[in-house]
Amino acid sequence: MLTMHEINRSVEQALAEDCPTGDITVESTIPADAMGSARLVAREPGVLSGIEVFAAAFTLQDNRITISKAHDDGYRFSTGECLATVAGPVRGILTAERVALNFTQHMSGIATQTQRFVDAAHEACTKHGTKEPWIVDTRKTLPGLRQFEKYAVLCGGGHNHRFGLSDAVMVKDNHLAAMKEAGLDMPAALRAIRSKISHTTTIEVEVDSLAQIPLALQGGADTIMLDNFSLEDTQRGVELIAGRARVEASGNMTLERIPDVACTGVDIISVGALTHSVKAIDLGLDWD
The missing domain is CATH 3.20.20.70 (Aldolase class I)
Known part of the structure; x- marks a missing residue:
C-alpha cells in the first residue's frame, strides 16, 4: 500500500528536481502576495489514481495551499469533470503544477489501463x-x-x-x-x-x-x-x-x-x- 511517507519522500525529490533553486518565472512575474485557485479537469475519460500525491505536491511546495477533492482514487470520471480544486498562493500553485500533474496523469493512466483489462x-x-x-x-x-x-x-x-x-x-x-x-x-x-x-x-x-x-x-x-x-x-x-x-x-x-x-x-x-x-x-x- 502507498503510504504518506512514501508519497512525501518521492514528491519532495520531484519538487527538488524541478525547482532546485527557485522558480524564476513565477518569481519574476507573479506578486508574492497573489492568491488564486485552479481546478483539476479531465480532458478524457479514465480512472482516478494519485489524488493524494497531487495534493502533496502543492502542500509540500507551500503549506498555505489547500486542496478540495471532488472524488477519491478509483473513481471513473468523464471528459470535462472537475476532480479537485487547488487554492492558495499563486506562486506555489504554479511552481508545483507540473509535478502534481506528472504523478496523477501517469498513475491515472495505469488505473485506466488496468480497468480496461479487468x-x-x-x-x-x-x-x-x-x-x-x-x-x-x-x-x-x-x-x-x-x-x-x-x-x-x-x-x-x-x-x-x-x-x-x-x-x-x-x-x-x-x-x-x-x-x-x-x-x-x-x-x-x-x-x-x-x-x-x-x-x-x-x-x-x-x-x-x-x-x-x-x-x-x-x-x-x-x-x-x-x-x-x-x-x-x-x-x-x-x-x-x-x-x-x-x-x-x-x-x-x-x-x-x-x-x-x-x-x-x-x-x-x-x-x-x-x-x-x-x-x-x-x-x-x-x-x-
Whole structure:
C-alpha cells in the first residue's frame, strides 16, 4: 500500500528536481502576495489514481495551499469533470503544477489501463459462465516509482504480483538452466528451495511447455506460470494442473487476447503492459 511517507519522500525529490533553486518565472512575474485557485479537469475519460500525491505536491511546495477533492482514487470520471480544486498562493500553485500533474496523469493512466483489462476479463467470463481470473501487474515498473504504479493498478481494480525479489520465490527459465548445470532437475531443485525458505513463502515456477508441468507439480510448486502459451495449450495446462497449483498465464497479454485467455480457467493473468508502456491520462489544471 502507498503510504504518506512514501508519497512525501518521492514528491519532495520531484519538487527538488524541478525547482532546485527557485522558480524564476513565477518569481519574476507573479506578486508574492497573489492568491488564486485552479481546478483539476479531465480532458478524457479514465480512472482516478494519485489524488493524494497531487495534493502533496502543492502542500509540500507551500503549506498555505489547500486542496478540495471532488472524488477519491478509483473513481471513473468523464471528459470535462472537475476532480479537485487547488487554492492558495499563486506562486506555489504554479511552481508545483507540473509535478502534481506528472504523478496523477501517469498513475491515472495505469488505473485506466488496468480497468480496461479487468472489465474485458469480467465481461468475457460473465458471458461464458467461467471463473474470473485476477488481473495482476509485474515488476516491469519505472525505477523508484513501483509503489505508485502498483497502487494505481489497485485503483483500476487489478491486483498486485510480488513487489520485489524478496517477496516470493519465482523460478524462471534462466534459474532452471543454472540449476540444471549444477546437476539438479526441476523437482529436485524445487524441493531444495522449499527446504531453505519459510513456510509462509510461496514458490512459483515459470514453464514454457506442457512437458514441464508434471515436473513443477512433482516439485511442489504453489503457482505455475504458463509463459507465452497458445490458447489451446493454456486450456490444456489448466486441465493438467487440475487444481493442484494456482495457474498464471503470462506473456504478450494484450487487451484483445484477454477475453479468450480469461475464459480458459486460469487463476491469474499477469500483464506487463499495465505499467511498462502505459499512456498518461490527459488531465489539466484550469485557472479560475
